[in-house]
Amino acid sequence: MATPDRTDRQSRKFLGLLSLPERRFVADALRAETVGGVLLLVAAVTALIWANTPGLAESYKTVKNFHIGPAALGLDLSIQHWAADGLLAIFFFVAGIELKRELVAGDLRDPKAAALPVIAALCGMAAPALVYALVNTLGNGSMDGWAVPTATDIAFALAVLAVIGTSLPSALRAFLLTLAVVDDLFAIIIIAVFFTERIDFLALGGAFVGLVLFWFLLRRGVRGWYVYVPLALVIWGLMYNSGVHATIAGVAMGLMLRCHTREGEQHSPGEHIEHLVRPISAGLAVPLFALFSAGVPLSDEAIAAVFTRPETLGVVLGLVVGKAVGIFGGTWLAARFTKAELNEDLAWPDVLAVASLAGIGFTVSLLIGELAFADDPVLTDEIKAAVLIGSLIAAVIACVLLKLRNRRYRALTEAEERDEDQDGIPDIYEEHNPAYHLRMARIYEERAAEHRRKAEAAAGASNGADRPA
Numbered sequence: 001m002a003t004p005d006r007t008d009r010q011s012r013k014f015l016g017l018l019s020l021p022e023r024r025f026v027a028d029a030l031r032a033e034t035v036g037g038v039l040l041l042v043a044a045v046t047a048l049i050w051a052n053t054p055g056l057a058e059s060y061k062t063v064k065n066f067h068i069g070p071a072a073l074g075l076d077l078s079i080q081h082w083a084a085d086g087l088l089a090i091f092f093f094v095a096g097i098e099l100k101r102e103l104v105a106g107d108l109r110d111p112k113a114a115a116l117p118v119i120a121a122l123c124g125m126a127a128p129a130l131v132y133a134l135v136n137t138l139g140n141g142s143m144d145g146w147a148v149p150t151a152t153d154i155a156f157a158l159a160v161l162a163v164i165g166t167s168l169p170s171a172l173r174a175f176l177l178t179l180a181v182v183d184d185l186f187a188i189i190i191i192a193v194f195f196t197e198r199i200d201f202l203a204l205g206g207a208f209v210g211l212v213l214f215w216f217l218l219r220r221g222v223r224g225w226y227v228y229v230p231l232a233l234v235i236w237g238l239m240y241n242s243g244v245h246a247t248i249a250g251v252a253m254g255l256m257l258r259c260h261t262r263e264g265e266q267h268s269p270g271e272h273i274e275h276l277v278r279p280i281s282a283g284l285a286v287p288l289f290a291l292f293s294a295g296v297p298l299s300d301e302a303i304a305a306v307f308t309r310p311e312t313l314g315v316v317l318g319l320v321v322g323k324a325v326g327i328f329g330g331t332w333l334a335a336r337f338t339k340a341e342l343n344e345d346l347a348w349p350d351v352l353a354v355a356s357l358a359g360i361g362f363t364v365s366l367l368i369g370e371l372a373f374a375d376d377p378v379l380t381d382e383i384k385a386a387v388l389i390g391s392l393i394a395a396v397i398a399c400v401l402l403k404l405r406n407r408r409y410r411a412l413t414e415a416e417e418r419d420e421d422q423d424g425i426p427d428i429y430e431e432h433n434p435a436y437h438l439r440m441a442r443i444y445e446e447r448a449a450e451h452r453r454k455a456e457a458a459a460g461a462s463n464g465a466d467r468p469a
Contacts, residue, residue, distance in 0.1 A: 014116055014335055015171040015343040015351075036282020037159025040362070043287035044294040044388070051295030064292040074241045080292040084367055087285035089236055089250035091363070094281045095184040096254020097274040102181055104260050105268070116334050117175060121182035123330025124358060125150040128322030132314035141310025144372045145383055147190045149318025149390065151364035154180035155282055157357045160395045164403065168354075169412040171343060176354055179327065187364045191245045195371040204242035207249060210235035215256045218269075245371070286363055293366045294388065296381040303389070305382055312386035315369075319359045319390035320397070327355035345412055353401035359394025361387060 050060045069075040069082070077085070102108040108118070128149035136143055154176060161168060168176075214231055232253060240246035259270035267275075296302070306312040331351055335342065342348065369383040402409070416426055 014331075014340045015169075015175060015346050033155045033278075033282055034158040034162050036279075036286060037155035037157070038162060039283055039287040040153075040155050040290050041159045041163070043290040044362070047291050047293070047295035048298065048388075052298055057297075060295050064295070073237060075237060083285075083289040083292045084370060085240055085246040086236070087289050088363075088367060089247045090277065090281045090285040091250070091289075092184070092188060092247040093250035093254045094274060094278050095181070095188070096251040097257055097259065097270050097277075098181050098254075099185050099251075100255050100257060101259040101268075101270055101274070102178065106178075108178070108181075112338075115338060116331060116340060117178040118182055119334040120175075120327045120331040120355075121179045122186070124152070124179065124323055124327035124355070125183065125186055127326025127329070128318035131318045131322035135314035135317060136310045139310030139313070141314065142373075142379075145311050145315060145369065147187075147194065148365050148369045148372060148383060148387065149315050149322060149361060150183075150190070151187050151361040151368065152180050152183045152323070152358045153360050153362035153364065153391070155286060156362040156391065157360045157395075157398075160357070160360065160399065161402075164399050167406065167409045167413040168402070169346070169409060170416055172346070172350060172354055172409075175351075176357065179354075179358055183358075184364070187368070188248065188251050191368065191371065192248050195368075196244050198243040200242045203238045204244060207235050207238035207242055207244075210238060211249075211252055211256070214253055218256055218258070289363065290366075293370065294362075294384065296384045296388070298385060302382065302385055306386045306389055309382065311373075311379065312382050315365075315383060315386035316390040316393070319361050319365070319387070320393050323359035323361070323394065324352065324355045324397075327358055328352045331355070347405075349401065350405060353398055353405070356394055356401060357398035359398070360391040361394075362391050365391075 047060075051057055064080040065078050067076055067078050069077050108114040129146045132146045132149055133143060135141070136146075157176065157180075210231060214228070214235065217227065217231075232249075235253065236246050236249045239249035254270075257268075257270035257273060259268045261268045306316060328348075328351055332348065334340070342351075365387045366384055369387060370380055373380045373383055418426060
């Protein structure tokens with residue numbers, strides 16, 4: 001019987017070494033998210049400067065409230081509305097693909113491996129909601145914003161890591177990514193269930209028919225963007241007019257894509273499309289949404305209101321305290337009751353640091369804030385300011401905790417990436433693994449024999465050509 005390799009032993013541990021394919025997928029996904037996160041950060045800062053600079057603030061309002069679109073189709077929307085309902089549908093389309101991949105090919109396909117991050121994500125959403133509810137119950141505030149602090153913005157979190165220059169081992173990055181994926185799923189459910197006030201069943205039925213056609217074409221193997229993009233736009237328009245938030249259409253289409261590979265495929269269709277669309281989502285859709293949503297007045301009075309009004313204080317405390325306590329507490333309790341062992345290279349303060357980093361709730365929190373207080377523009381701006389301030393405080397706390405362990409993280413990251421034999425496989429996946437060495441040795445022998453046969457055949461052909469007739 002072959003000796004189990006290090007990844008098999010580590011897979012029974014929490015935050016253990018990822019499998020090599022999963023590690024490569026996480027690295028590729030987070031690389032795109034990091035670039036997008038930096039653009040998101042730039043867009044948010046630009047929006048704040050634009051909205052708070054005398055002489056420019058009025059132009060910001062004019063641009064974001066400018067209406068464009070066919071009124072006959074019910075799509076005469078403001079620029080801000082197009083960004084929230086239109087561009088974010090692309091973001092949620094990618095989120096749907098990520099969720100599908102995690103369920104069929106990633107860590108969530110194994111219930112035992114999925115238990116810890118899923119429980120952590122659920123607790124990381126429940127605790128902020130409870131903190132918000134407690135603050136607003138004691139302060140006689142509105143309960144409408146309970147869902148605002150439940151979201152995690154992984155792109156913004158990764159941008160913070162990039163700015164402060166902190167290395168994170170792949171296991172911690174994968175944990176953060178899984179948290180965000182599960183977080184996005186429940187955010188979608190919250191938006192669909194709690195922020196749908198009216199339903200046009202005719203439009204909803206049309207959207208459903210469009211989704212069935214989308215699924216049928218995928219199953220028949222029909223290819224071509226010129227087929228799917230127009231159909232997706234029709235589905236989105238019908239979903240918007242149905243009263244259900246239009247981003248749900250993006251999620252539904254993302255979940256329909258096949259995310260497992262078949263024989264002869266290097267990547268599944270879902271992974272291929274995600275690779276194409278993710279840069280559009282992270283580099284264009286989300287930054288533009290931030291540009292037209294994050295520009296809120298930050299006067300002394302507005303900042304003071306964030307810490308005195310129960311709705312805004314509930315958002316800040318939900319992001320800063322609720323997220324950290326929920327994710328860390330849920331993870332610790334789940335590990336205790338499932339008897340999962342924490343990777344010996346890491347410590348529980350590392351989990352607390354990642355939990356604090358998850359308190360950055362930028363994109364989806366802003367969207368939910370707009371939906372929750374749509375009838376009160378002043379409170380909407382105050383809630384957005386609370387999201388910005390809460391996310392900033394969470395980022396600062398996480399940065400301090402991560403910096404304390406950065407030397408250790410850097411050493412772990414270097415060990416994960418070391419490839420002294422230059423075979424394209426990190427050495428950590430080859431250590432203490434005789435079965436792996438034997439398998440790779442056989443592969444190398446077969447390749448060398450194939451090269452020798454080709455060289456001999458080429459030499460024979462050359463000699464034959466040079467021999468006189």
